[in-house]
Amino acid sequence: MRFLTGLLALAATLSGFSVPSLAAADCSAGPGTARVLEVDPAGLEVGTKHFPQTLDLAEGEFVLTFDDGPSAGTTPMVLKALAAGCVRATFFLVGTRAAESPALVKRILAEGHGVGYHSQTHPMTLADLPYDKAVRDIERGIVSVDRAATGSSSASPHFPFFRFPGFGSSPQLLAYATNRKLGVFGADLWASDWEPMTPEAELDLVLTRMAHVGRGIVLFHDTRLQTARMVPALLRAMKERGYRVVHVVPRGVATAASPQVAPQ
Secondary structure, eight states, X not given: OOOSHHHHHHHHHHHOOOOOXXXXXXXXXXXXXXXXXXXXXXXXXXXXXXXXXXXXXXXXEEEEEEESOOOTTTHHHHHHXXXXXXXXXXXXXXXXXXXXXXXXXXHHHHTTOEXXXXXXXXXXXGGGSOHHHHHHHHHXXXXXXXXXXXXXXXXXXXXXXXXXXXXXOXXXXXXXXXXXXXXXXXXXXXXXXXXXXXXXXXXXXXXXXXXXXXXXXXXXXXXXXXXXXXXXXXXXXXXXXXXXXXXXXETTOOOOSSOOBOOO
């Protein structure tokens, strides 16, 4: 069974990484990826912690996202767990970190995950900066991530998704994102993994919140060791509970007809 063949092939071409064979994956360590959701980034503002609306998800469907990476110490742990569960996620990358670990950015893409921008320096928050300074930080982040991913940058962002650090936006900055054709992601629930806790406590917290909201965009941080250690157990628990992972891609990206779904 193929999954995101066109996207993976593009990622491999850009990165030089070989694409792992999903046909051989048994997805025993997770729920698999139930479907691909194509969205138009233009004017997209989703996630009810930040906006009035979210993605068009059915009950039990979740989009997994990771912020602040990549981190050489923890992102590979997250990627290993996602691969074992045949799960596709979206990584919102900080420009300085991407510049430090371009091979890891390429690996994220080569393994079929989505990439978005998360500013250059992760100020808390962009809305608290003068508008020109905030835009400059976003633009520098776009250049850094694009160069890490592809070796070059251009006038147009290579990836059309963005998340404001700390969800700190303003009407002016949202208008800027729309003009740049960047779809803006908030979240519907989060792991609160900026707070120190054990992986077990984080797992209980996330599962409780998933049960409460029923569907939505989930925010994690792949820079947090507790989260990296928690992800394998989360994916197993999601499979046991019948939750389904949805992978979000920009409309027009070539995708295979059949996603990779874990055997029941």
